[in-house]
Amino acid sequence: MDFLRPASWSEALEAKANHPDATPIAGGTDVMVELNFDQRRPTTLLDLTRIERLAQWSRDSHPEGDVLRIGAGVPYSRLIGELGTSLPGLAIASRTVGSPQIRNRGTLGGNLASASPAGDGHPPLIASEAEIELESVRGTRTLPVSDFFTGVKRTALADDELVSAVHVPAATGPQQFSKIGPRNAMVIAVCTFAVALHPQRGTVGTGLGSVAPTPRSATEAEEFLAGELAENGRWERPDPLPESVIGRFGELVARAAAPIDDVRGTARYRTHALGVLARRTLGWAWDEYRNGTETSGRQGCA
Amino acid sequence: MRLSLTINGRATTADDVWEGESLLYVLRERLGLPGSKNACEQGECGSCTVYLDRVPVCACLVAAGQAEGREVGTVEGLAGEDELSTVQRAFVDTGAVQCGFCTPGLLVAADDLVKRVPEPSDAEIREALAGNLCRCTGYEKIMAAVRTAAGSGSPATGSGESSGEQLT
Numbered sequence: 001m002d003f004l005r006p007a008s009w010s011e012a013l014e015a016k017a018n019h020p021d022a023t024p025i026a027g028g029t030d031v032m033v034e035l036n037f038d039q040r041r042p043t044t045l046l047d048l049t050r051i052e053r054l055a056q057w058s059r060d061s062h063p064e065g066d067v068l069r070i071g072a073g074v075p076y077s078r079l080i081g082e083l084g085t086s087l088p089g090l091a092i093a094s095r096t097v098g099s100p101q102i103r104n105r106g107t108l109g110g111n112l113a114s115a116s117p118a119g120d121g122h123p124p125l126i127a128s129e130a131e132i133e134l135e136s137v138r139g140t141r142t143l144p145v146s147d148f149f150t151g152v153k154r155t156a157l158a159d160d161e162l163v164s165a166v167h168v169p170a171a172t173g174p175q176q177f178s179k180i181g182p183r184n185a186m187v188i189a190v191c192t193f194a195v196a197l198h199p200q201r202g203t204v205g206t207g208l209g210s211v212a213p214t215p216r217s218a219t220e221a222e223e224f225l226a227g228e229l230a231e232n233g234r235w236e237r238p239d240p241l242p243e244s245v246i247g248r249f250g251e252l253v254a255r256a257a258a259p260i261d262d263v264r265g266t267a268r269y270r271t272h273a274l275g276v277l278a279r280r281t282l283g284w285a286w287d288e289y290r291n292g293t294e295t296s297g298r299q300g301c302a
Numbered sequence: 303m304r305l306s307l308t309i310n311g312r313a314t315t316a317d318d319v320w321e322g323e324s325l326l327y328v329l330r331e332r333l334g335l336p337g338s339k340n341a342c343e344q345g346e347c348g349s350c351t352v353y354l355d356r357v358p359v360c361a362c363l364v365a366a367g368q369a370e371g372r373e374v375g376t377v378e379g380l381a382g383e384d385e386l387s388t389v390q391r392a393f394v395d396t397g398a399v400q401c402g403f404c405t406p407g408l409l410v411a412a413d414d415l416v417k418r419v420p421e422p423s424d425a426e427i428r429e430a431l432a433g434n435l436c437r438c439t440g441y442e443k444i445m446a447a448v449r450t451a452a453g454s455g456s457p458a459t460g461s462g463e464s465s466g467e468q469l470t
Contacts, residue, residue: 003303003321003367025365029345032363035322036343045321047368099433100411101360102345185432186346 002044009053009135012162015046017137020159022046026054026073027105029098030114048073048162054109059086059170066170069133072109072163076121079108087168089124089175089194096120096179099186109163112148115155115214116188118264122149122215123194123207124177125168133165134158142167149214173197174288176281179209180265180273190265193253193277195285202230206278211257211270221252221278238290246279253278307369309333310379316366325369326350326361329376337377337406348434351407352376358414360433377406380413389413389451398447400438408434408444416452424449 004022006012016022023042025031026049034040048054054073059066068086070079076094080103084091097103097120111121112132125145132148134141134157145166148156157163175196181187192209204225206218228245229235254275259267305316305328316332324343329335329352339349343362350361353375361374380387386394389412399405408431415422415430422430427448436444 001321003365005367005370025368028363028365028368032324032365033344035365036324036362041322045365045367047365049368098345099348100414100430101348101351101358101433102363104357105359105363185429 001042003047004044005047005050007050009051009164012046012048012051013135013137013160016162017160019044019046024048024110024113024162026107026110027075027102029102029106030110030116048109054164057083064169065172068168068170070108070166070168072112072165073107074109075105075107076103086170087124087128087175088171089127089177089196090121090168092175092177093120093124093179093192093194096177096184096187096189096192102186108166112145112166113155113157113163115149115151115153117152117213117215118189118192118210119215120179120189120192120209123192123209124175124196125166126207126215126217127175127194127196127205128168128171129205130166130168132163133167134161135164136161140164146214146216152213171196172201173199174285176285176288178277178281180277188264191257191259191270191274191277193274193281195278195281197285197289199235199289202226202235204229206253206256208253208257208274210264211259211274213258216256218253218256218278221249221256224252225249225282238286240290241282241286246282249282250275250279303367305366305370307371308373309335310375319366321365321367323366324362325352325354325364325366325374328366328369329361329374335376335378339403339406341403345433346435347404347407348411348431349404349407351410351434353410353414358411375410377409380409387413389416389447392447392451393444396443396447396450398440398443400436400440404434404436404438408436412444412448412451415448420452422448422452427452 004015006015022044024046054071057070076097079094080091108121111119130145131142177194179192180190189210191211194207196205204222206222209215254271257271257274259270261267303319305319316328341347341349345360345363351358352361355373389409411434
């Protein structure tokens with residue numbers, strides 16, 4: 001086995017171009033499990049942990065609103081500690097990943113490139129319409145996050161490409177996330193749901209995880225809720241939402257799921273639980289909006 | 303390959319390291335540091351917790367080559383020359399050690415917590431130790447030990463009970 005240890009991003013891209021079959025490794029929380037259990041023997045490991053650029057994030061001003069550019073090597077612990085106000089949905093989701101040890105190592109770029117249907121970082125990125133920045137010696141391209149995932153553990157990455165960064169619009173309203181599993185820590189999601197309210201645009205974003213081959217949004221639910229909020233002037237006069245609206249939102253979110261039965265749960269349970277998560281997270285997010293609560297990346301208790 | 307790194311403050315090298323092996327394997331099998339325990343090999347149990355550049359990680363999930371030139375702190379480095387560290391003393395005093403297998407990982411995780419958070423709440427302690435499994439299920443004593451360590455500030459002071467009560 002070769003172990004490549006590029007010191008710079010350009011060296012890493014060169015290495016990937018010269019060794020298209022190299023397995024990139026950052027936090028190792030997926031790759032090392034496969035190695036330890038002899039499930040995979042890559043001919044080459046490409047260590048990305050020495051590249052400073054990958055471990056940085058920045059906030060850039062755009063006419064339509066600020067966008068966070070998060071380097072692919074930023075670990076979950078820093079997303080929680082440093083981006084909880086700008087990206088509360090992603091920060092809440094990050095807090096549900098593994099344990100402190102895992103969050104200190106696991107990265108958003110690795111979560112994307114592994115493309116597990118249960119990736120905890122994916123639903124908030126879907127709800128915020130994030131873009132994924134891919135780079136190779138040939139150049140840079142960005143893809144909407146929903147186009148990045150092409151199947152179970154499959155992505156749009158070409159053999160010579162690496163994930164360089166994620167571009168996420170800064171939150172302009174409340175964001176929430178919730179996850180079902182047997183305990184609060186060390187859990188691969190049974191299902192997850194993220195919601196983002198965009199009061200200025202009058203729209204709603206959703207992200208569903210672990211209920212389909214790839215993370216997805218519930219477009220019908222988003223349109224229903226946005227329509228309901230606009231028609232009844234609820235953005236301007238934010239009274240409590242009627243049960244009928246919250247219930248319908250949950251139904252439409254559940255309808256967007258296409259889950260399977262597996263060791264973690266049945267399709268029927270996942271669909272049911274997803275509807276419950278959708279109702280609860282909408283309730284939390286709407287309460288935050290009504291109360292003008294500062295969004296902090298903290299979470300109500302399920 | 304030859305691996306050079308700093309372990310518990312001492313420059314160390316290991317030879318004939320296979321690129322795909324874990325830092326945990328290097329520590330235990332090549333460098334004679336068996337304090338970090340090998341159990342799940344998938345980051346689930348926390349018994350191999352070590353500091354990597356002063357951040358607690360699962361040594362089983364760090365590729366040996368990733369540790370090149372880095373600074374590693376293991377449970378063997380917690381105690382001083384003659385005395386146990388604060389968390390070690392608190393674990394002993396409180397009776398937080400049963401079979402002992404999870405203890406090294408818990409000590410490193412707890413050491414990190416009490417250094418970062420001056421007076422952790424019970425919820426903070428639980429979250430900080432969520433990645434460390436004790437299959438003797440001795441969690442109550444472990445909680446008490448961490449409260450003691452967080453409250454004492456110096457080794458071997460007082461009983462666990464009183465400082466625990468102050469913090470709840």
